[in-house]
Amino acid sequence: MTFDWPTALPLIFAGLMGLAILIYVILDGFDLGIGILFAAAEDAEQDTMIAAIGPFWDANETWLVLAVGLLLVAFPMAHGVILTALYIPVFVLLVGLILRGVAFDFRAKVPTERKHRWNRIFFLGSIIASLAQGYMLGVYVLGLDVGFGGMAFGVLVAFCLAAAYAAMGAAWVIYKTEGELQKKAVRWLRTTLVLTALGMAAISLATPFASPRIFDKWFVWPAMLYLSPLPILSALLFGWLWRQTFHLPKPDDRHSLTPFLTLAAIFALGFAGLAWSFYPFVVPDRLTIWQAASAPESLAIILAGAVVVLPVIIFYSFYAYRVFGGKATDLTYD
Amino acid sequence: MDPLILSRMQFGANISFHILFPTITIALGWVLLFFKLRYNATGDSAWIRAYFTWVKVFALSFAMGVVTGVTMSFQFGTNWPGYMEKVGNIAGPLLAYEILTAFFLEAAFLGIMLFGFRRVSNRIHTLATVLVAGGTTVSAFWIIALNSWMQTPAGFEIRDGVAHAVDWWAVVFNPSMPYRLVHMLLASGLTVSFLIAGLSALRYLYGDRSESMWKALRTGVFTAAILIPIQIFAGDQHGLNTLEHQPQKIAAMEANWNTGPNVPLVLFALPDEAAKENRFEIAIPDGASLVLRHSTSGVVPGLNDYPGNHPPVFPVFWGFRIMVGTGVLMLLVSWSAAFFLKRRHSLPKPLALLMVPMALSGWLATLAGWYTTEIGRQPWLVTGVLKTADAVGPVAGSHVALTLAIYLILYVLLLIAYLGVLVHLALKAAKDGDSSPLPGAMKTAMSQPAAGE
Numbered sequence: 053m054t055f056d057w058p059t060a061l062p063l064i065f066a067g068l069m070g071l072a073i074l075i076y077v078i079l080d081g082f083d084l085g086i087g088i089l090f091a092a093a094e095d096a097e098q099d100t101m102i103a104a105i106g107p108f109w110d111a112n113e114t115w116l117v118l119a120v121g122l123l124l125v126a127f128p129m130a131h132g133v134i135l136t137a138l139y140i141p142v143f144v145l146l147v148g149l150i151l152r153g154v155a156f157d158f159r160a161k162v163p164t165e166r167k168h169r170w171n172r173i174f175f176l177g178s179i180i181a182s183l184a185q186g187y188m189l190g191v192y193v194l195g196l197d198v199g200f201g202g203m204a205f206g207v208l209v210a211f212c213l214a215a216a217y218a219a220m221g222a223a224w225v226i227y228k229t230e231g232e233l234q235k236k237a238v239r240w241l242r243t244t245l246v247l248t249a250l251g252m253a254a255i256s257l258a259t260p261f262a263s264p265r266i267f268d269k270w271f272v273w274p275a276m277l278y279l280s281p282l283p284i285l286s287a288l289l290f291g292w293l294w295r296q297t298f299h300l301p302k303p304d305d306r307h308s309l310t311p312f313l314t315l316a317a318i319f320a321l322g323f324a325g326l327a328w329s330f331y332p333f334v335v336p337d338r339l340t341i342w343q344a345a346s347a348p349e350s351l352a353i354i355l356a357g358a359v360v361v362l363p364v365i366i367f368y369s370f371y372a373y374r375v376f377g378g379k380a381t382d383l384t385y386d
Numbered sequence: 387m388d389p390l391i392l393s394r395m396q397f398g399a400n401i402s403f404h405i406l407f408p409t410i411t412i413a414l415g416w417v418l419l420f421f422k423l424r425y426n427a428t429g430d431s432a433w434i435r436a437y438f439t440w441v442k443v444f445a446l447s448f449a450m451g452v453v454t455g456v457t458m459s460f461q462f463g464t465n466w467p468g469y470m471e472k473v474g475n476i477a478g479p480l481l482a483y484e485i486l487t488a489f490f491l492e493a494a495f496l497g498i499m500l501f502g503f504r505r506v507s508n509r510i511h512t513l514a515t516v517l518v519a520g521g522t523t524v525s526a527f528w529i530i531a532l533n534s535w536m537q538t539p540a541g542f543e544i545r546d547g548v549a550h551a552v553d554w555w556a557v558v559f560n561p562s563m564p565y566r567l568v569h570m571l572l573a574s575g576l577t578v579s580f581l582i583a584g585l586s587a588l589r590y591l592y593g594d595r596s597e598s599m600w601k602a603l604r605t606g607v608f609t610a611a612i613l614i615p616i617q618i619f620a621g622d623q624h625g626l627n628t629l630e631h632q633p634q635k636i637a638a639m640e641a642n643w644n645t646g647p648n649v650p651l652v653l654f655a656l657p658d659e660a661a662k663e664n665r666f667e668i669a670i671p672d673g674a675s676l677v678l679r680h681s682t683s684g685v686v687p688g689l690n691d692y693p694g695n696h697p698p699v700f701p702v703f704w705g706f707r708i709m710v711g712t713g714v715l716m717l718l719v720s721w722s723a724a725f726f727l728k729r730r731h732s733l734p735k736p737l738a739l740l741m742v743p744m745a746l747s748g749w750l751a752t753l754a755g756w757y758t759t760e761i762g763r764q765p766w767l768v769t770g771v772l773k774t775a776d777a778v779g780p781v782a783g784s785h786v787a788l789t790l791a792i793y794l795i796l797y798v799l800l801l802i803a804y805l806g807v808l809v810h811l812a813l814k815a816a817k818d819g820d821s822s823p824l825p826g827a828m829k830t831a832m833s834q835p836a837a838g839e
Contacts, residue, residue, distance in 0.1 A: 111494045117485055124459065131462070139785055150457065157449040350479055357479075
């Protein structure tokens, strides 16, 4: 097979978009998760939890802008089809993200007596955005089917994703805090892990019935053999992490980042499975990535920029995380 | 109702609400850098107090800009799929470069700028401020490039019904782009200087005579007084550029129904599109010919040359007049305030009272100007390439109406909360004066609440 740009570019961009979505889900996943856990936290704990994500959430949300931007610029046809089909869920997601994002700042700047209101809005925005993302994912997996079955499946995925985000949030709190709050976060992690596992089992059982297409992609020999590490490894990681929650936090706070990294790995595995289920379609059964792609010359000029800029972005993102590394202390504007 | 009109209203509502906040952050980033550099140079704590008062406004405005900006990136697909299908090859790379070169830069260093004062060296903190301010400006550059390309497209060809770029330099630096960019950056500068002057005037009225108030007040007033004549000149040049490339927009702005010489400058009128005439017209004879052609016998394009192909006259005519009227008011207020500050070192109370509502004059002028230029582009989405009606998506009108209604309610509530916080921050600063805790001197453990207060 000879290498030619018109074939390679859409593939590269599908990969970049997938990467941006994965990074978004992991990074903003813990922001949203902490928002969801707000409902279970005391006032003082809420301040510490915000301090654990305050300097990062903005950059984390930018990965969503990049993902949507790449869909928009690299696959304009798909962007239109997907977003018009998901009009209402997208709207709900945006309202959630707006409420969540502004609550970050308002809760810190309004007179003290109104802070509680913005804390509630922060929780609401986070849970709305998480549920909307899960619902969109579910409907998208089924090929943008919006019949009753599709909606029910979407709701199932919505709750599973919200639980998974909450688990990410708990894992981030374990990493960024100490003392009582950290112990509390370990308990949160245990509960949300169970919920996530139940949700994922339900989804795995429902998917083959809901989508014969995906069933055919997974349950054929020898693909089944190559793919088997994905579910097996995920299940092992789940089980191992669940057992870990009985031993955390460890003395000297060793391995406090491990739960988060384990969850990130589970997300990546799940994501790989999803990518396999879709390939080569960007809109299931309707548009392949080549049919939906922009002109090669436009993709080339974006790629040139991305190749130069993305490493720089990743470098200074790491720098920002390092500046605010260690346990979260209270945030002040100085 | 018609999904096209509803989608236009929704897009208009979203982008109007969005633009309010970048208009503040673009220039406020540079003003904060100015405060920071003055502090670095003089060591005067009043400068850093001014910095910390206004960095809160910046943080809040930035968050509002981010969340409403995310909305915009989805709106292209949800409401206008035809847009990306037709011109995605041009718009795509411009938007991608905005995200890659500006968004991440701002977002990553914002955290350091806001919360890193005592975590990084002073030099790195100053650098973070530079990068955030630079990021907002670069962001404006790409968006203005795309918007200008939609107004005056260049550097492309249509192949198989889809636009393809042939000369990226011509795409980015299309005929109206330099004018629009300068006009918008100055608009941002004026919006911020009037906002700072207005909120400082509020502090002044509450009896605050602290050094940080004076420094902010002077910065706001003098910046406004310097920028407004430049803006009037730049706006005039932008108008002449529009005359050359989009004469139908000029015809609507001037409510000039017939092409010809000796066209009057209409000061007030109720344009009547059905009758193709102005009612209750008050005009200066030969004024428009003189302004646009620098000669009383200069020929000014009229709407009769563009039957069925010109924008609605009423909103364009009035949008332009509101913008210019606000600009004239800005000139009067900023120059009188500058005079009193320079000569008397005080502000007369009536002037200070007037400056408080003028804090939002930049928003009014910016919105009116954008309405003029964007409605003035109709019926085209991309001039000569794509009509707005051909880009609208297949979404049901009821869905668009429902989401529009909720957006509007949300935006009104957020706007009230935002303005409430601005006033709260100003009054709090007025109460604290120069006795607010000095961040630079606080070397003790970080014991302040996470509230950032």
